Amino acid sequence: MGPARDVSALRQLLAGLEAERLPGEASSFTLGAAGTGEIALGRGTLHEVQAERGADQPAAAGFALALALRAGQAAHLPPIPASPAPLPLAGPGNAPPVPLRPGARPVLWVRQDMAEAELGRLDAAGLAGLGVDPAGLVLVRAPDAAAALRAGEDALRCSALGAVLIEIWGAPKVLDLTATRRLCLRAAAAGVTGLLLRGAARSVPTAVATRWRVSPVPSLPLEGHAPGAPAFEVRLLRHRGGPEGRRVEGGTWKLEWDRETCSFRDLPALPRAVVPVPAGGPAGADPAPAGRERAVAPFRRAG
C-alpha cells in the first residue's frame, strides 16, 4: 500500500468525520417556526438547553422536551397537518389522548434527583399536555450527576431511542468538555439525538453542536385572559455548523409550542400591553418595577 493510498484513506476518514460533525439535511430537524427556518439541529449529536435563570428551568425543560419530540419524529414522514383529531393507536382502548405520531420513537429522560426535589415529579397528564405520549417516555432517576451522565451515555448507544434528555442540576465537576465530548461521540455512533438540559448554572465549556438559552415569555392569552400555549424566548448561543457547514448566526426568537402539529411557531406580537388582572386593581395601580423583582433571589437553591 503506497503513501498515496494512505493519504486517500485518510481523506476518506476525514470526510467521514466531517460528515459526522456537520449533519446534512436528512439527519437534521428544524424548529418548525418561520422565523427560525434556517436553523437546523443535527440528529445524532448533542444539544444543550440552558435556563436563563434558575426559576426558568421548567420552561427550559419544556423546550428541551419539544426538541426531543421533533428529533424523535421519523425523518421521512411529512409534517402532520394541524388536525385536532387524535390518531388512533393500535390496540383496543389503549390510545393515548394525544395525537401519537406513527414512527415516533421513545424518548428517555435522565433526571437527577435534585431536579425532582426542586421542581417536582414528572406528571403523565402534563407530558400529554405538551404532546408527549406518556407511554413512549422512559424516566431514569439518577442519584447524582455522574450517574446521570453515565446513564445518558448508555442510553445514547441505543439506536432505538428517538432522543435522550439528560437533566443535570447545577454545574457539577463531572460535566466538562471530556464528558460532553463522550456523549457526542456516543450520539454520533448510534444516531440518537442527545439533549443536555441544564439549570441556570455557571456556564461551563461543553462540546455540543448547539446551545440554547431559554426563558419563558408571557403567552398569547386565550379567551377570558387565560394563559395560552407555552411560549419561550430562545437565544441561540452557539451553532457548530449549518446545513452546508455554514456558520449560523445566533439570534433570539419568541416561539410558541403547538402540541397538535408538534412544532414551534412564531409568537405574534401581543395585542396590547400586559397588565395585571384586573387593570386598575391594587396590583395594577402600583406595578412593581422589573428591576426590583430581579434583585430578589429568583430561586431558592436548597432545602
Add this chain to the structure above:
Amino acid sequence: MKNALRLAAVDRQARRCGLAPGLTLADARARIPDLAVIEHDPVADAAFLEAIADDCDRWTPLVALDGADGLVLDITGCAHLFGGEAMMRARLLDHLERRGLGATAVIAGTPEAARALARASRGGVVPPGGEARAVAPLPVALLGIDETIASGLSRAGLKTMGDLAERPGTPLAARFGVELLVRLRRTLGHEDVRIVPRRPLPACIAERRFAEPIGRAEDIEGALAGLVGDLALMLEARGEGGRAFEASFFRADGAVRRLKVETARPSRDAPALMRLYRERIAALADPIDPGFGFDLVRLAVLRAEPLTPAQVSLDGRAVAEEEVAELTDRLAVRLGRERVLRFSMRDTHDPERVSVQVPAGEPVPPMARPEFLLPRPLTLFDPPQPVEALAEVPDGPPLRFRWRRVVHEVTRAEGPERIAPEWWRVPGGAPGAPHARELTRDYFRVENREGRRFWLFRAGLYDREPAAPRWFLHGLFA
C-alpha cells in the same frame, strides 16, 4: 427446669468425657473442672444452620431445614454426579469436616427414615427397600411424635419402631391418632412424601465445578460467561427465556454469595445477560470477596417464560422494543428498579393519582383515555407547597402570591377548576362532612409577569367547609 443451668449441646470431646445435653452445669463442672462453656444462642445457631444449608445447595437444589440441628437433602437424581450414594455421602462429610463441623449423614429412601436414623445411628447408606429393617430397632420417640404419645406407647410395651410395625394399624390409629400411623408409614418407607425445599426450585441450572478454587475477577467472569452460554442453549431447546436469573458463588470455605438479575422480558441472549451481570457486579456496594476462591459457580433460571423466536418485522419495530427493554434492564440493574420508570394514566380526576409511574420490567397498566385533555403542569409537587396568596374576591384567582420567598404578580389566570377529593377513598368522607380531612380544591392556572406558569389551588371553600382556606402551589407548567 427449676432454674438450673443446663447443657444445651456438647461437642465430641465432651461427649467422650461423659457429658450429655440436659446435665446441669454444676454437675458438669464437678466432673470436668476446666470445662469451657458458651451461653446457648438459638438465634445464632439457626443463622449458622441456614449458612450450612446455603452451602449444601452445592449438592442438590432441594435442601430443607430439619428442626434446629438437622438438614434434609433430596438427592434424587444427583448421586451419580458425585460417584454414587456412598461416595457422595463421604464427600459431603469430608467437606463439612474441613469446615470443622461434625455431622452424621444417612441416605435412605424417605426423608423420615433418614432423619430417624441420623439421630440414632452413626450414619450410613440404607439399601433400597431396607428402611423397615434399618429403623426397626430405633426407639419410637424418633418418629417425631408428641411426648405424651411416646410415653403412652412405651407404657403399652411398644418401645421400638419394629414393635409398632408388627401391630395392625387400625387399633394404633384409634388409640394414638392417625398422625402416628402416617409418620410410621413414612419412616418405614411404605409411603414417600418429598421435602419442601427452603428455596424455590429453579427452572434450569448450569454450573461449573473447579478442582482448584478460582479467585481472579477475570476467571470468575469467564466462568459466568460460559454458564450464561450454557443456559442460553438450554433455554433455546425449551423454547423459553428467563425473566429472573441467580448466580451463586460457592466459596471453598462454605460461604455462598448470590447475585440476582431480572429482565423486563424473557431473554436468552447470552451477550445481553452477560452485560447485565457485569453491571450487577460493578454496582455492588460490597464487592464479591473470593476469599480462598470459589470452587463452584452456578447460574440458575429462577423464572422462565415462553419465548418464541421473534419475527423481525420490516420496520424493525420489534427489534427496537427489544433494544429499549435491554437498555432499561441494564439501567435498572445498575440504579435499582425503582429508578427506571414508565408512565401510565389512571382514570381519575384526582390530579395526584392520574399519573402512574411503573418500574421498568413490570407490566404497565393500560392507559386510561380522558374524554378531553385539561391543561396540566409538567411537574407536580408532592406534597403541594404552601404559598401566601392574595385574591381580590374570595372565590377568585390570586392577584399575587409568594413562593420560595419570591413574590409573583399574576397577569393571567384561568379558573377555578373545582376538584373534590375522592370521598370514597379518603377517611372522614366527603368535604363538608364533620370529619372530612380532605378539602375541595379550586385550581387556577396562572401566569406571572415574566411568563412563568403555575398551578395553584385554594384548599377549602369559603363558608361551606369548616377550615379557613389556604393556598398551595401544586405544579409548574413548561
